[in-house]
């Protein structure tokens with residue numbers, strides 16, 4: 001910080017120079033972290049909402065009742081998409097990790113209420129690290145079930161073997177981040193129910209995709225008996241800027257365990273349903289606005305377009321000998337392994353990065369094999385003509401040169 005401060009344009013110029021060195025979040029050259037739509041009208045809307053709510057605070061619903069009503073509408077809309085029965089409850093949060101923290105907290109309290117001293121989370125190895133993080137933060141044990149090597153979904157026998165009377169929560173992904181495959185939610189929920197545990201469906205990625213698929217997939221939502229909670233992120237395939245997810249509970253009373261309420265200090269009653277205190281209302285109100293703007297038809301169109309794009313990427317990449325898709329992905333995440341020992345997909349990814357394409361990398365730790373990964377966004381439709389030939393060129397160069405790479409990249 002300078003003593004005298006700096007003119008606005010000077011500060012912005014430095015920011016722009018710094019941003020110019022990072023990948024462009026709008027450019028459709030990234031395959032995760034950001035979800036560019038290429039839809040200018042939709043972006044105009046999210047910008048306008050953020051402009052209007054730039055200095056908002058979503059902490060106190062009594063001071064801004066209209067803001068809070070719109071946030072409740074987001075929870076209601078998402079509840080409708082995933083079949084939350086009447087009597088259920090939930091809230092918005094700042095993102096998938098916070099939704100998962102809240103689901104694990106509620107499950108821990110449920111387990112404690114039935115006398116479990118040290119509850120356990122059981123999750124397939126494909127579950128997002130947020131479950132291990134929640135167990136770490138909230139002092140639960142964490143047990144990881146292996147994946148079925150072919151489908152890359154949770155190995156149900158192994159999972160059953162890890163669930164016992166200490167289990168607070170069993171996780172199923174709809175669909176999984178590493179391979180985009182849908183766990184057998186009905187079987188996982190039944191295993192959980194047998195020992196009185198909850199079953200959380202991680203629909204952080206799939207929750208705004210699966211309801212809009214043209215063809216049904218196996219049941220994964222609250223229509224499945226034994227599913228007790230779910231997380232759905234709007235800041236992924238709800239196409240809003242970061243800061244919005246929804247966590248839902250089949251039992252509205254237990255959703256109350258999310259709440260922290262305190263009045264033993266001199267400044268009045270404090271209450272909040274998640275981790276953050278003061279926070280911007282903009283991401284959640286942007287979610288409300290995008291739901292209004294796109295409507296069901298808009299989301300169906302976005303999902304249809306992403307499935308088409310994913311299919312084209314898959315067909316294009318798989319013209320390369322030995323590049324094989326993992327499992328049976330159901331939505332917008334695809335991943336590949338190399339069946340040719342002489343072809344390193346990391347080396348292909350290194351060459352792609354030199355051309356400005358940021359493919360994600362799988363390590364294969366505890367499930368599947370090392371390989372490549374993409375999350376498809378609507379804007380990728382506009383770059384296929386460059387992406388696929390570049391991939392094929394890079395692949396051929398690796399075949400020609402025998403280049404190798406041990407750069408497994410990083411998720412975060």
Ligand SMILES: Cc1ncc(COP(=O)(O)O)c(C=O)c1O
Nearest residue numbers: 095096097128130177202204205
């Ligand atoms: C399946 C799944 N669950 C949870 C999360 C965590 O979400 P967030 O990064 O919004 O905290 C992610 C993030 O990619 C995810 O893919």
